[in-house]
Amino acid sequence: MTGRFLRLTGTSGLILLACLLAAAVYIPVANQYIDPASPFHVNTASVVVFGKYLCFAILALSIDLVWGYCGILSLGHGAFFALGGYAMGMHLMREIGSRGVYGNPILPDFMVFLNWEKLPWFWHGFDQFWFAMGMVVLVPGALAFIFGFLAFRSRVTGVYLSIITQAMTFALMLAFFRNEMGFGGNNGLTDFKDVLGFDLQANSTRIGLYLLSIGALAGAFLICRAIVLSRLGKVLIAVRDAESRTRFIGYRVEHYKLFVFTVSAMMAGVAGALYVPQVGIINPGEFAPANSIEAVVWVAVGGRGTLVGAVIGGIGVNLGKSYLTGALPEVWLFALGGLFVVVTLFMPKGILGLLDRWRRKQIPADKAEQAGAEAEERA
Amino acid sequence: MNTLHKELTRTVLYLDGISVSFDGFKALNDLSFVVEPGEMRAIIGPNGAGKTTMMDVITGKTRPDVGTALFAGQHDLTKLDEASIAELGIGRKFQRPTVFESHTVRDNIVLSLAGKRRVFDTLFARSTEDEADKIDQVLDTIRLADRAGMMAADLSHGQKQWLEIGMLLAQDPSLLLVDEPVAGMTDAETVQTATLLKEIAKDHSVVVVEHDMSFVQDLGVMVTVLHEGSVLAEGSLDRVSADERVIDVYLGR
Ligand SMILES: Nc1ncnc2c1ncn2[C@@H]1O[C@H](COP(=O)(O)OP(=O)(O)OP(=O)(O)O)[C@@H](O)[C@H]1O
Ligand SMILES: [Mg+2]
Numbered sequence: 001m002t003g004r005f006l007r008l009t010g011t012s013g014l015i016l017l018a019c020l021l022a023a024a025v026y027i028p029v030a031n032q033y034i035d036p037a038s039p040f041h042v043n044t045a046s047v048v049v050f051g052k053y054l055c056f057a058i059l060a061l062s063i064d065l066v067w068g069y070c071g072i073l074s075l076g077h078g079a080f081f082a083l084g085g086y087a088m089g090m091h092l093m094r095e096i097g098s099r100g101v102y103g104n105p106i107l108p109d110f111m112v113f114l115n116w117e118k119l120p121w122f123w124h125g126f127d128q129f130w131f132a133m134g135m136v137v138l139v140p141g142a143l144a145f146i147f148g149f150l151a152f153r154s155r156v157t158g159v160y161l162s163i164i165t166q167a168m169t170f171a172l173m174l175a176f177f178r179n180e181m182g183f184g185g186n187n188g189l190t191d192f193k194d195v196l197g198f199d200l201q202a203n204s205t206r207i208g209l210y211l212l213s214i215g216a217l218a219g220a221f222l223i224c225r226a227i228v229l230s231r232l233g234k235v236l237i238a239v240r241d242a243e244s245r246t247r248f249i250g251y252r253v254e255h256y257k258l259f260v261f262t263v264s265a266m267m268a269g270v271a272g273a274l275y276v277p278q279v280g281i282i283n284p285g286e287f288a289p290a291n292s293i294e295a296v297v298w299v300a301v302g303g304r305g306t307l308v309g310a311v312i313g314g315i316g317v318n319l320g321k322s323y324l325t326g327a328l329p330e331v332w333l334f335a336l337g338g339l340f341v342v343v344t345l346f347m348p349k350g351i352l353g354l355l356d357r358w359r360r361k362q363i364p365a366d367k368a369e370q371a372g373a374e375a376e377e378r379a
Numbered sequence: 380m381n382t383l384h385k386e387l388t389r390t391v392l393y394l395d396g397i398s399v400s401f402d403g404f405k406a407l408n409d410l411s412f413v414v415e416p417g418e419m420r421a422i423i424g425p426n427g428a429g430k431t432t433m434m435d436v437i438t439g440k441t442r443p444d445v446g447t448a449l450f451a452g453q454h455d456l457t458k459l460d461e462a463s464i465a466e467l468g469i470g471r472k473f474q475r476p477t478v479f480e481s482h483t484v485r486d487n488i489v490l491s492l493a494g495k496r497r498v499f500d501t502l503f504a505r506s507t508e509d510e511a512d513k514i515d516q517v518l519d520t521i522r523l524a525d526r527a528g529m530m531a532a533d534l535s536h537g538q539k540q541w542l543e544i545g546m547l548l549a550q551d552p553s554l555l556l557v558d559e560p561v562a563g564m565t566d567a568e569t570v571q572t573a574t575l576l577k578e579i580a581k582d583h584s585v586v587v588v589e590h591d592m593s594f595v596q597d598l599g600v601m602v603t604v605l606h607e608g609s610v611l612a613e614g615s616l617d618r619v620s621a622d623e624r625v626i627d628v629y630l631g632r
Binding site for chain 1: 438440460461462465466470471473477478479480481482486489490491496497498501502503504546550
């Protein structure tokens, strides 16, 4: 049993899960029970920030699954993240009920403001939590399925695919900016009150959401691992390395790509859904093409095709970002660009690749083979 | 018509009047070519004669402009995609050895094993004893049993060629298309490869493209000479190498 679990997580994965567990225990405790004057105290704002980074890490995992393992460089995953976020946001809007500024029990404020008579058809059902949660995965999943069906069937690959994924998220951004679309236009959805009766401003709710995000990240990691370790995962890597060879062996490459792209989009949707109640707003800016590109940089920095690296990149780069945007705001974009160049040129396997190389140097030659086997098991 | 039909169903591969052009350049020009069951055939011809393009047509990678391409006398290869053609039982080794570099030698064979190929089959696939036996058998045949755990990327060029042949074997197709299997091999490896292919040809139909004449000699099978997209000559190696035109366009140079 433990053997099987270790095989599923891998060594570095086990360390990751242990760190997540530690963070799940330490941060709430430090927030609740450690004296605010102590340096070990974690204030609630920081809990929310960490929760946000966990969502980014899930997004990074979803990108690594398609890019690192199947060679599909999606520069549009921010769209799936945002769609999951909007599905959640729509539920939170309906939860406001008559507590909105205009006090309309059915219509969200922005609809009243636009003089809308009734709720658009696609807002129905979102008052139900379970329905909204279904939409969190189904909407991004359906978009990815349709998009992937068309793109992979026509064998669009490489740069062309990346470009059309950018176009997809850009088009969605423009659409969501329009008031007529019915998603709050450029203000998006905000002023949320509570979820399932829990006040979103309450400390306990924030800690709860943070813990949920940790759980979701751990779950997403294990799902990704299960996929990449299965024989299907081997086919994905085969597609990445030699697509036409895979076809001539008899695999329908487009079906495999479609499967992994759809699963990945659903995962990104979940990340977005957890993100929105923590930051308290979702607006069309989340569809910005630059967001998707940034997320790809996280994965590249952490180590493409390693999963653990994606998590490290998703959290690490954002820690750096919040430090830099605080200390030297004008530098951040250059730092991000520079980081990407350095990683592509000197660290093709990212931070995790560096760690791996360092570890191998530490190991005497006779054990090197064993380490190789482990690395392969991890890959 | 009826007799023609009977003739056809007896063939493994039947190409008739195939033409392929790239931007007006005719890579294949009214090519006709037949492989009988259990036959091994060698194809020779100068660079650019259309040998690889012919394999592309047979495996569904390239669609011919005109012509008939039938497998086992009944399957129209010009209408099927790569995966369906592979499923029918046509396997192919590329000219440039193509293996899955970041998989182990063993996993390369695992992925090639005949079996279900659909997404959810592979998602839940478990390794079985039968599979393991089959894999060991293939690894023995291609002499890579002691390298099963190695990354394919770390194999020598010749070993990659063998691994790719092993992948074909694991696929267990009825027709194997082998494009330049001994390119880049040492003489000893070349001889071993000839032995290996002859072994394989005992229960498969095989088409081998090769420039190495001593290797073709070793195979000792009927030879087809391609030139400018069509068949220039056909017969034993001795006979075609005595042919004036073959000497002119190919052997003489
Ligand atoms: N996709 C393509 N687009 C354009 N031209 C092509 C394409 N594929 C092949 N050709 C051309 O068709 C001709 C036949 O090529 P092919 O690869 O079939 O030759 P070959 O007999 O396999 O030669 P070699 O012995 O060098 O492998 C060549 O002139 C080649 O440049
Ligand atoms: Mg060729």
